[in-house]
Amino acid sequence: MEATQELELQTRAIDEGERNSHKDTSITNQWQLPGVVHYKWWLRVIIYILFLLAGQSAATLLGRLYYDKGGNSKWMATFVQSAGFPILLPLLFFFSHSTKLTTTINTTKPKLSTLVLLYIAFGLLLTGDNLMYSYGLLYLPVSTYSLLCATQLAFNAIFSFFLNSQKFTPFILNSLVLLTISASLLAINADSENTTGVSKGKYVIGFLCTLGASAAYSLYLSLVQLSFQKVIKRETFSAVLDMQIYPSFVATCGCVVGLFASGEWKILAKEMNGYEEGRVSYLMTLIWTAVTWQISSVGLLGLIFEVSSLFSNVISTLALPAVPILAVVFFHDKVNGVKVIALLLAIWGFISYIYQHYVDDAKLKANKTSTNEVSGSTVEDQI
Template sequence: MGEIQEVQLQIKCQESKEVSAAKTGSEEPTSTSPTKASKDYNWWLRVTVYAFLLISGQSVATLLGELYYDKGGNSKWMATFVQSAGFPVLFIPLIVVRVYLTPPTSSTTTITTKYSPSVSTLALLYLSLGVLIAGNGMLYSYGLLYLPVSTYSLLCATQLVFNAIFSFFINSQKFTAFIFNSLILLTLAVVLLAVNTDPSDSKTVSGGKYAIGFICTLSASAGYSLLLSLTQLSFEKVIKKETISAVLEMSISTSVVSTCTCLVGLFASGDWRRLKNELNEYGEGGVSYVMTLVWIAVTWQVSSVGILGLVFEASSLFSNVISTLGLPIVPIFSVIFFHDTLNGVKIVAMLLSLWGFVSYIYQHYLDDCKAKETNKHS
């Protein structure tokens, strides 16, 4: 009789444990869902911050670059040099991140591995990307010199088309109807600019120089897109450590290489001899000349952090889409500050660019909803 009671007691204890486990299991999704929501919120917060850095830095740097040329600046090597020379300002956030953030537990860490690339591998990577940045910056300098800032900015929208092509072959980017729609709209916007050029809007340069500026800007857009795709590939295959610290380290390292490359070009071309006259003859004075170049350098670094941050938080194509979003802002401010013309063709091209951006963002929204639905049923 005592043995029967003992068996019954064991059965009741076992049932009690199973009920407790069932309750715990039913409560787990509720307890983990806030964590999942918190991660989503943190991701969107980081993306928003990086997007703001990219759009604001890119817009201000482009406008200041136009101001440099508009007031008498003419050195293409100097204009290219300042696009990367502001890297010392990034040491401040890098030190803050390393002192106050621990990478293994930081919410910004998306990939953590014990793999560490060799010094020679990183040196070759940063050297290649840095030289590509310098060459691409020179092409952009030619474009900004020979084109009005509104035409220049809208031509830069082609970088999204090039990026989609490079992403398909390099990053295995999948295409959908909305992405194709975005590419077609942006292509149409560029075609409108190409076939409806207003001679009075060509900065009083010859037709040949205008064509050079047009071609250089398109080439720079292609180079910029290739750079983003290679950067994404580098994060995935070489660095394998996607943190804020990694973003800042890459931005600083590639900027150092690009700056040194531009210095070599500046002295090899003899352009440095004309800088003193350029300083003295600058329309707003020497102090304004120096401050313009300094702030161009700083804002391009701000933009660089935003670009790289979006690449590892999302993708190179997403980073390029955000960059394209900032392009219509520049022509509006160029009308206000530089009295640039904004005719009907440019307005239509601007609207097509915005439409293309919205189309891509909607595809990202659909992908996000699909991912949440899959996680919900898994």
């Protein structure tokens, strides 16, 4: 009898030790997991930033090369902005079956019909937006066009405030002002194209199209962020790829229809044969333009998903001063004091925005630490 009681006491001691061990492990995980997730988040954000800056800068330079060497088709320039989506399909197949990057918010998937309507709407919005940009560049001087494009940051701030509950702090406002001034300085300083022969009516059309395209693009960014939060509700890289691939497919189909409806497809062969660098260079320019736009779009959507649409637009605006620097290397453009000041202002604005996220992150970590200390002391009291 005594041996049985002693055996029961030993068993209870072992069970109690295992429970205490699980509690200690749980407490340890509470302290370690946030740090691991924190560094993984920053790594993803840095990768997306590099994708966006490198992709947008390269795509812009290649687009300039296309026009400088004899390219002339508005619909072809619009087409290559979305036609490169097939290169993302292998990534989609891989990540759709891989481990999720972060914890899933909601395991319930949205209806297929809802997703189809969402992708079609975004695809058509992108088609119209890219076409308006093409018309603006056709009918406006480069300086005016660039100045109007810089307004998308202000439009995005407004849409983010109403649709995404974006809070404006002094550092964020400072960042928006500095980046807008930086882009405006580049626009004012840019060499204007010869617009001789453009009627006043076409000039007004170009002005309104560019302004409307800036507003439409900002609305697109805010709606994408809202869709991730309210409809998709999946924190996976495959969700980011879905948002890029399917709307791009719809936009590409829209561009093909526009290319044939406008009759521009008839002049493409002549355009390719008359390209200054040759037919192979013509094809490679279009192909790599499409590829770099896809890289840029993945970075853009990733930043919307991980941070916010306003942050992604800030990084996108940061690329504007980088393009003239790259143009000095590849196109031998002249560098002057205005470009240097614009670059410094953009870096200042970028640091200001990053510092605000650092402050928010520090407050979040402090709150988690205090919460863990309270939960840890409660567990110790229970033990």
